[in-house]
Amino acid sequence: MSERFRTGAGRELAIQALFLIGPLLAVLILGGLILLALGANPFSYYAFVVERGMLRPSGLEATLTRMGPLLLIASGLIIAFRAGVWNLGGDGQFLLAAVMAAALAPLLHQAGWPVWLLLMAGLLTGAITGAAWAVLPALLRARQGLNEIITTLMMSFLGVSLANLLVKLAFLDPTTTTPQTRTLPVEARLPRLFDTTISSGLLIGLVVVILVHLMMTRTAFGLRLRVVGANPRAALHAGLAVPALTIAVFALSAGLVGLAGAVDVLGIQGNIRADWNPAYSLSVVPLVFLARLNGYGTIVYVFLFSALSIGAESAARRLGVPGYFSLVIVALMLITFALSDHFQKRRQRLSQI
Amino acid sequence: MQTPPGAALPPADDRAGYGRAGSGVTGAGIRPVVALQNVTRRFPGVLASDAVSLGFLPGEVHVLLGENGAGKSTLVAMLSGLQQPDAGQILIDGAAVSLAAPRDALRLGIGTVFQHSMLVPSLSVVDNFTLGGPWWQRPDRKALAARIQAAAAGPGLRVDPFASVASLSLGERQQAEILRALMRGSRCLILDEATAMLTPQEAGALGALMRRLAATGLAVVFITHKLQEALAFGDRITVLRGGRNVGMIAPDVLQARSGAENTAHIVSLMFGEDSRRPDPLSHDLPRPAPPQKGPALLKVAGLSTAGGPQPLRDISFTLHAGEIFGIAGIDGNGQKALAEALAGQIPSTGTLHLGGAEINGGVAARRRAGLSYVTDDRLGEGIVAGFPVATNLVLKEIGQPPFWRRGLVQSATIAAAARALVQAFDIRTPDVTTPAGRLSGGNIQKVLLARELTGQAQVVIFAKPTYGLDLQNITAIRARIREAAGHGKAVLLISTDLDELLELSDRIAVIERGRLSPPYPNDDTARAAITRLISGATGGADV
Numbered sequence: 001m002s003e004r005f006r007t008g009a010g011r012e013l014a015i016q017a018l019f020l021i022g023p024l025l026a027v028l029i030l031g032g033l034i035l036l037a038l039g040a041n042p043f044s045y046y047a048f049v050v051e052r053g054m055l056r057p058s059g060l061e062a063t064l065t066r067m068g069p070l071l072l073i074a075s076g077l078i079i080a081f082r083a084g085v086w087n088l089g090g091d092g093q094f095l096l097a098a099v100m101a102a103a104l105a106p107l108l109h110q111a112g113w114p115v116w117l118l119l120m121a122g123l124l125t126g127a128i129t130g131a132a133w134a135v136l137p138a139l140l141r142a143r144q145g146l147n148e149i150i151t152t153l154m155m156s157f158l159g160v161s162l163a164n165l166l167v168k169l170a171f172l173d174p175t176t177t178t179p180q181t182r183t184l185p186v187e188a189r190l191p192r193l194f195d196t197t198i199s200s201g202l203l204i205g206l207v208v209v210i211l212v213h214l215m216m217t218r219t220a221f222g223l224r225l226r227v228v229g230a231n232p233r234a235a236l237h238a239g240l241a242v243p244a245l246t247i248a249v250f251a252l253s254a255g256l257v258g259l260a261g262a263v264d265v266l267g268i269q270g271n272i273r274a275d276w277n278p279a280y281s282l283s284v285v286p287l288v289f290l291a292r293l294n295g296y297g298t299i300v301y302v303f304l305f306s307a308l309s310i311g312a313e314s315a316a317r318r319l320g321v322p323g324y325f326s327l328v329i330v331a332l333m334l335i336t337f338a339l340s341d342h343f344q345k346r347r348q349r350l351s352q353i
Numbered sequence: 354m355q356t357p358p359g360a361a362l363p364p365a366d367d368r369a370g371y372g373r374a375g376s377g378v379t380g381a382g383i384r385p386v387v388a389l390q391n392v393t394r395r396f397p398g399v400l401a402s403d404a405v406s407l408g409f410l411p412g413e414v415h416v417l418l419g420e421n422g423a424g425k426s427t428l429v430a431m432l433s434g435l436q437q438p439d440a441g442q443i444l445i446d447g448a449a450v451s452l453a454a455p456r457d458a459l460r461l462g463i464g465t466v467f468q469h470s471m472l473v474p475s476l477s478v479v480d481n482f483t484l485g486g487p488w489w490q491r492p493d494r495k496a497l498a499a500r501i502q503a504a505a506a507g508p509g510l511r512v513d514p515f516a517s518v519a520s521l522s523l524g525e526r527q528q529a530e531i532l533r534a535l536m537r538g539s540r541c542l543i544l545d546e547a548t549a550m551l552t553p554q555e556a557g558a559l560g561a562l563m564r565r566l567a568a569t570g571l572a573v574v575f576i577t578h579k580l581q582e583a584l585a586f587g588d589r590i591t592v593l594r595g596g597r598n599v600g601m602i603a604p605d606v607l608q609a610r611s612g613a614e615n616t617a618h619i620v621s622l623m624f625g626e627d628s629r630r631p632d633p634l635s636h637d638l639p640r641p642a643p644p645q646k647g648p649a650l651l652k653v654a655g656l657s658t659a660g661g662p663q664p665l666r667d668i669s670f671t672l673h674a675g676e677i678f679g680i681a682g683i684d685g686n687g688q689k690a691l692a693e694a695l696a697g698q699i700p701s702t703g704t705l706h707l708g709g710a711e712i713n714g715g716v717a718a719r720r721r722a723g724l725s726y727v728t729d730d731r732l733g734e735g736i737v738a739g740f741p742v743a744t745n746l747v748l749k750e751i752g753q754p755p756f757w758r759r760g761l762v763q764s765a766t767i768a769a770a771a772r773a774l775v776q777a778f779d780i781r782t783p784d785v786t787t788p789a790g791r792l793s794g795g796n797i798q799k800v801l802l803a804r805e806l807t808g809q810a811q812v813v814i815f816a817k818p819t820y821g822l823d824l825q826n827i828t829a830i831r832a833r834i835r836e837a838a839g840h841g842k843a844v845l846l847i848s849t850d851l852d853e854l855l856e857l858s859d860r861i862a863v864i865e866r867g868r869l870s871p872p873y874p875n876d877d878t879a880r881a882a883i884t885r886l887i888s889g890a891t892g893g894a895d896v
Contacts, residue, residue, distance in 0.1 A: 219760050220752035227748065230737045236698060237726075237734040238749045239716025 019344050023336035030332050031325075040321050048319060053311030061197045063307040065268060068201025069094075069260040070306060073284045074298045075205075075212040076256030082216055082293050083249040084229030085141070089152030090257045090281025092159020093133045097126035097258030099163040099181070102265045102272045103171040106182035115188050123262045130258015131251045133159050138250030142243035148250075160277055167274040179274040190267035199267035206299065208256065213295025225249060257281060283309075283327060286334050305330060384447055385410050386572040387432065387463060387541045391441035394427050401427040403596040404441065409541055409572040413604070414563050416587030417576045420623060420823030424596035425576045429545045432574075433465040434458035456485075464534025468546040470526045474519040478512060478529050482536070504536050508565050524555035531562070541572040548582055560586040578823065580623075584615055592622040599623075623824075647674030650843040651724070651812045656703035658694050663687040665694060665701070666867040672812060672843040677834065678872065679858030680847040681883050687867040688847045689729075692816045695719075695845070696726035707812060720749060723811035729820055731797045738790025742782050743771035745789040746804050774803040779829065795826030802833050806842075813837055814845045819853060831857060851887075855880055863887055 032042030052059040073090055080087040101122040108118045137151035173182040190200045216222035228235045228245050235242050260280070265272060287305055291297030305326070312326040385408030394402035402424045409415050419425050430436040431443065434452035442449045445461050452458045458465070472481045482501065483492035498514035505512045510528045518526060527547060534542055544563070548556040563586055567573045577583055583590050584607075591601045600622040607615060651672040658665045665687050672678050682688065694701035697719040705712050712722045728735045736745045747756050747767055756767050771785040780799045782792055789800060798818070805813060815834060819827040834857055838844045847864075848854050854861050860872040861879060863886040873882050 218762050220757045220762065221760060223744070223751050223762065227737055227740075227751070230739055231734070233730075233734040234737050234748065237716070237728060238751070239697070239718075239720060240751070241715075 015347075019340050023333070023340045026336045027329060027332045030336075031329050034328060035321065035325075038321060040319050045315055045319055045321060048315050049308060049311030051311075052314040053307030053309075058197070059307075059310055059314070063303070063310045064202050065197065065199045066306045066310060067302055068199055068203075068205040068267060069264040070280060070284055070287075070302045071202075071205030071209045071299065072260035072263060073257050073281050074288050074302055075209045075295075076253040076260070077281075077284060077288045078209075078212055078216065078293050078295065078298065079225065079256070080249055080253035081288065082222075082229050083225040083245070084232065085246065085249045085253065086149045087134065087137075087152050087250065087253045087257075088149055088282070088285070089134065089137065089154075089156035089159070089254070090284070091277065091279050092156035092163075093130040093254045093257040094261040094264075094281055095163040095277055096133055096159045096166075096261070097129040098261030098265045098269070099166050099171065099272055100129045101126045101262040102181040102184070102269070103166070105184045105188070105266060106271075109184060109188045118188060119190060119266055122266045123259060126262025126265075127255040127259045130261065131255040133258070134250040134254030138247045141250070142246040163272075163277075164274055167272055173271070181271045183271040184266065186270070189270060190263065199263075201263040201267035204259075204263055208259075209295045209298060212256075216293075216295075283330070286330050290333060290337060383410050385444075386446065388444040388447075389428070389432075389441065390444060392428075392431060392438045392443065393440040394431060394436060395439050400596045402431070402438070405593075405596070405598045406441075407591060407598060407601075409574055410589075411540070411570050411572050412567055413588045414567045414573045414575055414586055416583040416590045417574060417593060418578065418580065418583045418590055418619065418623070419593035420578055420825060423578075423593040423823075425578070425593055426545070427596070428593075429465060429467075429543055429576060432458065432463055432541075432543055434463075459537055459539075462538055462540040463543065464537055464539030464541070465543040465545065466527060466530045466534060466547060468549055470518075470523070470530065472518045472526055472529060475517070477515050477517050478521075479514045481518060481529070482514075482533055500536065501532065505532055508535070508562065508569065510562070522555075524551055524558070527551070527559070528562075531566075535566075535571075539571070541574065542566060543574040543576070545576045546578070547575065548577060548579065556582065580616065580619055583619070584612060590619065592619060594623060647676070647841060647843075650674045650708055651845075652704075652706040653695070654704045654706075656691075656694055656701055656705070658690050658699060658701045661690050661699065663690055663867050665690050668703070668867075668869045670862065670869060670872065672845060674811075674841050674843050675838055676859045677838045677844040677846050677857050679854035679861040679875070680845065680864050680869070681851055681854050681861055682849070682864040682887060684849045686864050688816065688849075688864060690867070691864065691869075692726060692728070692814050692847055695814055696724065698726075717749075721809065723809050724814070725805040725808075725810040725812070726814045727798075727801050727805045727816065727818060729817035731794065731801060732790070735801050736789040736797060739788050741786045742775070742780070742789050742792070742800060743767050743785040745800055746771045746774055746785075749804060750808075774807065778803040778833075795822045795829075798822060798826065798830060802830065806833065806837055810842060812843045812845070814847065816847045817849060818846070819848075819850070851880070851883060854883075 028042075028046065032046075035042040035045050053063050054060055073094065076090065077087065104125050105118055105122040108121060109115075113121070133155060134152065137146075137148045137155055140146035140151055141148045167181055168179050171181045173180055175182075190204075192198060193200055193202070216226065224235070224240050224245055225248075227238065227240060228242055228249075232242060235245075264278075269276075283305070284302070287301040288298055291301045308326045308329060309323070312321070312323050315321050315325075316323040388406075388408040390406050391404045392402055392406070393400070393404050405424070405428065407417075407428075417425055417428065427436065431438050431452070434455040434457050437451075437453065443452060444450070445463075450457070450461055452461070452463075472478075473484070476484075479492075479494050479498050479501065482497060483494070486492060501512060501514045504510075505528075510532050512525070512529050512532055518529070521529065531542065531544075544559075547559060551559060560582070563573050563575060567588070575583075575586055588604045588607070589601065590607065592599050602615070602618065610618075649671050653671070654669045656665055656668040663686060668691065670678070680688065680691070690699065693699045695705070697714065697716045707719075707722050707724060710722070712719050712724065716726075732738060737748065740748075744767070747770070750756055752760065756763055756770070768785055774780070775782060775785060778799045780792070780803065781796050789797060792800070802818075818834060819830050822830065831853070834844060834846065846854065846857060855875060858875050861875055861883055862872040863870040863883060865887075870886055873879055
């Protein structure tokens with residue numbers, strides 16, 4: 001009897017593992033087929049990405065460093081999406097915030113501000129700039145009910161162009177010929193962790209994403225936002241101040257995305273070249289959905305994506321596979337995980353009989 | 354069950370108007386067009402269909418009767434291919450079939466007309482009929498329109514093929530859907546709660562149509578929770594309760610007995626023999642004696658709103674502690690605006706005094722002052738369907754102690770309070786963590802009652818509190834309303850069900866085009882007076 005039970009439990013465990021590993025295997029196989037079509041050897045590509053993104057110390061440090069801004073963007077998106085606000089304007093918010101921080105920090109450094117104060121000012125500038133760029137969509141949504149998917153996307157294009165313009169016209173570094181902002185000296189940037197090259201932006205990102213997760217799940221404010229997101233009419237019926245909450249969501253979300261821009265500049269880039277646009281925000285959107293808007297899950301997916309993109313950038317130089325291939329992998333993951341989810345639910349329903 | 358006395362008695366009086374065509378072919382030995390054998394279907398925590406066996410004979414109107422949640426919709430879903438049985442089988446002409454998708458059901462001759470229209474409103478009737486055809490063919494609209502008219506003539510349906518569906522009444526849409534099912538070659542026609550959206554006249558016409566369709570040899574299945582319709586339209590009645598087939602009344606038995614005997618039998622089947630509660634069909638329940646008139650608790654003066662489908666115009670009334678004040682009227686005359694304006698959900702002018710102090714401001718402020726509102730739109734705004742029952746029970750207390758302290762959720766406190774409310778209000782739920790949207794309509798309503806009647810509530814507004822519920826829940830909810838008034842709360846009962854108002858209210862006023870009539874005491878003349886007011890309001894004083 002117990003023998004049969006044990007084999008039953010073992011079978012169940014194997015099936016659960018299959019649901020977890022199956023989609024990943026499918027991604028590797030499908031991605032491998034696409035790589036073959038591109039004329040690259042899938043095995044050497046995957047091995048290269050893993051080696052450069054996770055195993056080699058310098059690669060791992062780059063991966064962890066990049067996680068900082070990505071986690072901050074993810075935090076901003078989690079707040080927005082859980083509250084039913086589609087903030088898709090992250091790229092504009094991010095870039096404008098980065099440019100403002102990049103313009104301000106070197107000036108403060110020249111003026112002799114202490115580094116900690118300079119960094120604080122830079123981070124705050126980024127957050128405020130990001131939030132400011134969401135004011136218009138926020139008011140239009142809260143007061144007029146205008147769809148924020150359209151308005152935030154439009155503001156994003158404007159923001160990216162404006163950031164460009166600011167670098168070329170207003171904040172140009174007069175000492176170089178390339179159009180870029182003044183460079184913040186390394187000693188005035190966000191400190192590195194221990195003896196590595198990992199930026200402390202990683203810590204900011206980790207702390208913020210966990211705080212956001214706790215805010216959304218444990219606080220009254222978070223529940224109010226979730227009620228607005230899940231059923232706005234129930235929110236009105238329960239007496240929540242829906243317009244004020246909506247504006248708060250835009251401000252927090254865009255503020256965190258702006259903070260990500262400041263962390264990127266103050267911790268990693270040091271300056272901003274014209275036409276630079278990493279477009280992180282739209283790449284993070286699928287990640288937070290893969291994590292089901294859960295903060296801890298987001299950390300895992302952001303790490304994987306970060307390693308993938310760092311590895312893919314090296315691979316682009318060495319193997320000739322475009323760097324965008326990391327996005328293809330993310331897209332494949334979305335599809336296979338959605339399918340796995342579907343079959344798992346169907347199986348659960350059948351097993352309840 | 355007693356054996357029926359001879360089968361030659363005249364039909365019961367309440368069915369006399371509909372003719373009895375077709376009942377002659379239902380003798381033994383006729384094979385059912387469609388049969389269910391031990392069909393079982395489970396959902397999380399619910400046995401929606403429990404080894405149901407049934408057969409639908411040609412030439413018969415077979416009524417499936419049961420309360421909400423008895424398993425009627427699940428049977429329809431399985432017969433129309435939307436869901437599959439977990440056990441048991443469906444037979445067509447005696448052969449087991451698998452209905453994996455709606456097209457299988459249609460191909461095998463089972464046509465279903467759902468409660469909510471499945472026509473595309475922006476298209477014409479003809480265009481709707483071409484949907485589902487082969488995509489590579491260009492539909493011949495003229496020929497199809499001619500076929501529609503020819504097919505409609507037979508059973509006496511009136512369908513204009515080129516009318517846009519949006520311009521049709523609900524009854525006309527239903528006729529078009531029935532016709533579509535017939536033209537697809539259905540031999541078994543399922544009408545799911547077909548009369549729920551119809552006026553009484555339209556419902557009567559539909560009953561006559563069912564009889565004519567059965568006379569052509571069709572097996573008609575009529576699903577309803579209304580006992581009177583089951584008796585009026587059905588040749589054979591099967592009663593469902595808790596997912597089980599609890600009894601079938603054959604045509605000869607049905608015809609042999611009087612309407613009252615049939616009613617008593619069906620009621621005992623629907624609610625079990627241990628029916629300790631009052632006869633649910635009697636509308637003459639003893640009303641509680643008019644309570645000692647308490648102090649005036651809520652004074653409304655000159656309440657008006659702007660905008661919305663029906664603005665309120667200068668509404669004034671006074672509510673006393675311990676009384677139930679009924680608002681009657683035909684739906685859409687400002688009931689919703691009245692409830693929402695009082696609750697603070699929509700802006701209004703005029704003054705509102707609760708216990709002597711003026712209250713204004715939003716929902717939260719009024720709720721703190723002691724005014725609570727049980728909405729009729731339970732799923733739309735009453736609950737957040739995906740959230741746990743426990744969270745829904747504190748949905749209007751977010752951030753308040755003891756459930757939140759310094760902004761942090763006290764999950765254990767909330768869960769304990771929720772368990773107590775689930776117990777006190779008899780909410781049937783697997784657990785307080787179950788998403789509220791998974792509960793049945795009656796239990797969702799109990800969640801709302803538990804939320805609105807506990808705490809500081811002094812004045813409670815009920816909007817259509819028993820709308821769409823089954824009899825058992827209606828009885829329970831009405832008892833709660835009485836109990837609330839008995840505890841000294843002032844109750845405003847807005848309902849479109851006059852019997853409910855007469856059963857519960859101390860005074861009744863009629864709302865009509867945003868204006869409120871003077872209140873009438875609920876005495877022996879109230880029914881006539883209120884009916885006159887309502888029908889006068891619709892301009893049909895001489896009906």
